[in-house]
Amino acid sequence: MSPLRRGDVGVWSTSAGGHPDLRLSPAERARAGRYRQAEDRARSGTGAALLRFALRHATGGSRVDVDRRCPGCGADDHGPPAVVGTRDDAAWSVSLSHSGDLVTVAVAHGLGHVGVDVERTRPGAAVAALLCTADERRTDDAAPDPGDAWLTRWVRKEAVLKAARVGLTVPMRHLVLAAAHEPARLVSWDARTRPAGLALADVACRDLGPAATGGTGHRGAVATLGGPPRAVHVARIAPGSLARTAPALSPAGT
Template sequence: MEPVTVWWAELGAARPALLGLAGLLDPVERARRDRYLRDADRDRFTLGVAMTRLAVAGRLGLQPERVPLTRACRDCGEPHGPPVVDGGPHLSVSHSGDRVAVAVSPHGPLGVDVEEDSGRIGDDIARQLLAGDEPPGGRAGLLTYWTRKEALLKATGDGLRVPLRKVRVSAPDEPPRLRLWDGRPGLAERIMMRTLDPGPGYAACLALLDHPEGVPVRERPVAELLRPRADLP
């Protein structure tokens, strides 16, 4: 069975290649990148777009610049939504701190989320994040809840239109799974989840919607994507 692949990059290590990778962005992507105010945000976005194009290009047999990515928002149609390739594969992108993740699946919708343990998760976040029967589990537990719920919202395409308290997941010390989504009976049976390994100081999770039972998940370094483009500065 063809695997789901999660590609990982560390921004600091990838910075020497960013000048060349920026050439893979199309005009819409370049305009979106230029709206970011901070260099780090521009760099994370550039790296995420380039990784997406390289990962899909390898599957479709295209040059990365020719990968037909669209980014139309579901609500307004403007090009600030998540990346989509008509006909697949399915995509999800996340970045936080020094980590960038791109998940690719030939089987169905998916969501990936990575979060840095920056210490900014406090009581205010917990009130927005946790349902009444979810035990907090400290800062690390809240970070785990956050990545699990964000991954689920990406997989279903809801994004932050759904309050996180309506999505109930397993406790941080248990394997990840959707327990209940208020108002959506039967959804839990269609979801599989995996804890990912982004490295120390981070938490990450992958959610798969309507995937084959037992589908393998592979985590790969960005170096494997960049190797065919060793000509980049």
């Protein structure tokens, strides 16, 4: 994938289990080492390496890196990923998601914040009750495959919430999105939890197809807050391709 132009979004995805010998910073290794399960450690390490790989390809810069410093406490192991090392860091935004063996990173240039979500496990009825408004639930229950409709709605809503930098602190039922069989679109957001200054017209959401999800039963979506992207580029990263992506010599918080 070529460097992104302003107004573009790039999406990179890969398998968490296909990248031995990753070159991680001490903080990244420590973060991955906190997980008890090998699969979780692999997802954490692959996510860190894929973030750096995606940013360097998106920006064309060999020393671009990711700052995971928490804006609240200053710790370097749990903050939202931020871009450092470009000529205009504020113009770039990055988001990370993983589910099962799939790890996905989205990078946006000049579109405000970006959010990406991928999921594989279909929500059950109990989760759907937390996910959907009453009208959304009636629509999805009437779909040919309600479980798939719920899953599509889930990734769309979480992508929007991540782009808005509020995550799951906001109940998903406070957002209304178009039905799964329609193009992704934010219809409304409860005024009680909608971030100040956020205009619905500025929120763009797109579904990710098999080129991004690998056709493995996952559903995915990407959202931006600066209007619709000029283009969304997708790249699937082959196993072993992240091993040469080393941290910068003076990383900020990674």
